[in-house]
Amino acid sequence: MARTASALHILVKQKELAEDIMAKLKKGAAFDVLAKRHSTCPSGKKGGHLGEFEKGQMVGPFDKICFNGELFTPHLVKTKFGWHVVKVLYRT
Template identity: 60%
Template sequence: MARTASALHILVKTEAQALDIMKQLAAGADFQQLAKKYSTCPSKKRGGDLGEFKKGDMVASFDNAVFSCELLQPVGPVKTRFGYHIIKVLYRS
């Protein structure tokens, strides 16, 4: 079972905005460019890159999504107390 992961994410305030971003991604938009444009997280400066983190480091719903979703495929919206996330897991180890 994976203990660490590396992921990108886009954090927005509303589910509607998250769903709109998912549509843009499905149409071929660049994840990191959308993160820089829309995300409210400081990681937006790095295209949403959260780097490598351990299982349990993130809030539960985010953690569950990261450690169960398909790699390199945007998933979301994932609701947390911070807002709505779109997540792209780069790798798990």
Template identity: 70%
Template sequence: MAKTAAALHILVKHQDKAEDILAQLKKGAKFQTLAKKYSTCPSGKKGGDLGEFKKGQMVPAFDKFCFTGEILTPTIVKTKHGYHIVKILYRT
């Protein structure tokens, strides 16, 4: 069982905006560029980089995805903060 994970994310308020960003990623847009442009999270300035974090440090839905979701596949995760496009970089 993984103890830590590292991820990038883009946080937006609306599902349709999240879906639009995900479509741009699928067409080859750079995650970090879109994070700087659209993310409402302070991590957006760093290209959405959340660094490495421990299990249980993030809000439940986000945390669950980061420790069970597919690595390197951007996915939309809804939390109380809004819609996150999450790209898990690795788990240790």
């Protein structure tokens, strides 16, 4: 079982914007460009890079995707902070 993960994310307040970002990613848009343009999280300035984090360090639904979701595929996740578009890079 993985104990750490690394992910990119874009945090927005509106579900519609998150869905629009997902659609752009499916059409080949660059994740880092969209993160810099839309993310309300400070990580947006770094292209959405969260670095490596431990299991249980992030809020529940976000953590679940990072440790159980498919790698390299954007996922849409709702948390108390808003809507996240999450792309898991690896797990260790």
